[in-house]
Amino acid sequence: MSLPVTSGHRVVPFNDFPAHYAFIRTEVDSAVRRVLARGRYVLGEEVEAFERDFGRYIGVPYCVGVASGTEAIVLSLWALGIGPGDEVITTNLTAFPTVAAVYQAGAVPVVADIGERDGLLDPCEIERKITRRTRAVIPVHLYGQSCDMDRIIRIARVRGLKVIEDCAQSAGALYRGRKTGGLGDLGAFSFYPTKNLGAFGDAGAVTTRDRTFYRKLLRLRNYGQSDRCTFIEKGINSRLDEIQAAVLRVKLRHLDDWNAQRRLIAAFYRKRLPSRVLLEEHAYGRPAHHLFVIQTDGRERVRTGLMRKKVETLIHYPRTSQSQRAFSGQKGERFPRSERFVRRALSLPLYPEMPLRAARFVADSLLEIWNA
Ligand SMILES: *Cc1c(COP(=O)(O)O)cnc(C)c1O
Numbered sequence: 001m002s003l004p005v006t007s008g009h010r011v012v013p014f015n016d017f018p019a020h021y022a023f024i025r026t027e028v029d030s031a032v033r034r035v036l037a038r039g040r041y042v043l044g045e046e047v048e049a050f051e052r053d054f055g056r057y058i059g060v061p062y063c064v065g066v067a068s069g070t071e072a073i074v075l076s077l078w079a080l081g082i083g084p085g086d087e088v089i090t091t092n093l094t095a096f097p098t099v100a101a102v103y104q105a106g107a108v109p110v111v112a113d114i115g116e117r118d119g120l121l122d123p124c125e126i127e128r129k130i131t132r133r134t135r136a137v138i139p140v141h142l143y144g145q146s147c148d149m150d151r152i153i154r155i156a157r158v159r160g161l162k163v164i165e166d167c168a169q170s171a172g173a174l175y176r177g178r179k180t181g182g183l184g185d186l187g188a189f190s191f192y193p194t195k196n197l198g199a200f201g202d203a204g205a206v207t208t209r210d211r212t213f214y215r216k217l218l219r220l221r222n223y224g225q226s227d228r229c230t231f232i233e234k235g236i237n238s239r240l241d242e243i244q245a246a247v248l249r250v251k252l253r254h255l256d257d258w259n260a261q262r263r264l265i266a267a268f269y270r271k272r273l274p275s276r277v278l279l280e281e282h283a284y285g286r287p288a289h290h291l292f293v294i295q296t297d298g299r300e301r302v303r304t305g306l307m308r309k310k311v312e313t314l315i316h317y318p319r320t321s322q323s324q325r326a327f328s329g330q331k332g333e334r335f336p337r338s339e340r341f342v343r344r345a346l347s348l349p350l351y352p353e354m355p356l357r358a359a360r361f362v363a364d365s366l367l368e369i370w371n372a
Pocket of ligand 1: 069071097098168190
């Protein structure tokens with residue numbers, strides 16, 4: 001693959017979805033045609049097969065396909081019986097949907113600060129936020145790195161809390177040799193197109209080892225019905241459709257290869273860039289490298305410099321959860337580490353189809369900008 005050339009400059013996009021589709025086009029097209037011709041479009045054999053495949057991939061007996069990552073969290077909370085009056089602790093540095101899902105479930109999100117070297121929810125900060133009303137913790141495996149699950153699960157067990165892993169960014173990531181999503185009580189996945197395992201539209205799933213939660217999730221995603229005419233709980237419509245499930249089955253077969261490509265690019269960046277800008281890599285895990293985030297002073301100058309070189313960057317995330325207008329509560333509380341982190345975070349291009357020479361161009365451009 002050659003770098004696109006625009007007016008004499010090389011262009012490094014943040015992602016390359018046309019290249020991604022081109023790679024799997026034959027397989028995906030025939031899977032989609034199969035669904036269209038079969039005539040069953042909602043809750044059919046593709047969804048069942050994907051649930052089986054994905055559960056096996058994560059290493060759990062049960063998986064339920066749902067409509068999005070956000071609703072994977074909402075339904076997980078409901079499956080645990082969590083709702084109005086209940087507090088749920090999560091991180092102050094995440095995609096806001098983690099928090100929005102807690103609101104949608106009717107519960108109260110309580111955010112806690114991060115570790116400054118990895119950007120992940122700090123287990124000590126979880127303990128400081130626990131009250132009589134706390135029912136669950138949602139660790140977010142941010143940027144594809146795994147949280148320290150042994151520590152989090154130990155705290156949860158001692159304090160009687162449930163654990164929902166937000167795995168939206170960590171499909172395929174390992175923690176002590178096990179896949180994220182099989183460690184807590186429930187794992188919530190998003191298959192939004194930009195994620196490591198992305199559909200061609202919205203999609204999500206919940207993974208679990210618990211048969212009771214599983215049966216409950218099957219009902220909750222489908223109007224609360226237990227059979228065609230019997231409604232035994234207050235559910236919603238949050239189903240994974242057959243076309244997306246068929247696409248996901250195809251793409252799941254490539255996920256390990258794509259994540260290996262991501263690891264190559266990430267390793268290259270880590271070799272080339274100064275260690276002071278890199279996030280800490282934990283010995284306990286193998287990240288899925290959903291994003292490659294660095295920490296830099298003078299971020300705007302760096303971003304502008306990269307833009308001039310036609311290197312596309314993004315910021316994950318420009319604001320903490322607590323500072324969003326939609327967030328209520330914890331007013332006036334300070335979160336020094338996440339507040340500093342969001343001012344210095346910069347996400348570099350990293351995607352499976354990215355040529356190594358594009359990564360070299362990004363790294364060399366950065367070094368040039370920092371040394372200028
Ligand atoms: C993408 C994402 C979500 C939401 O997933 P959707 O499928 O977009 O609803 C939740 N949490 C995190 C950490 C995410 O990155």
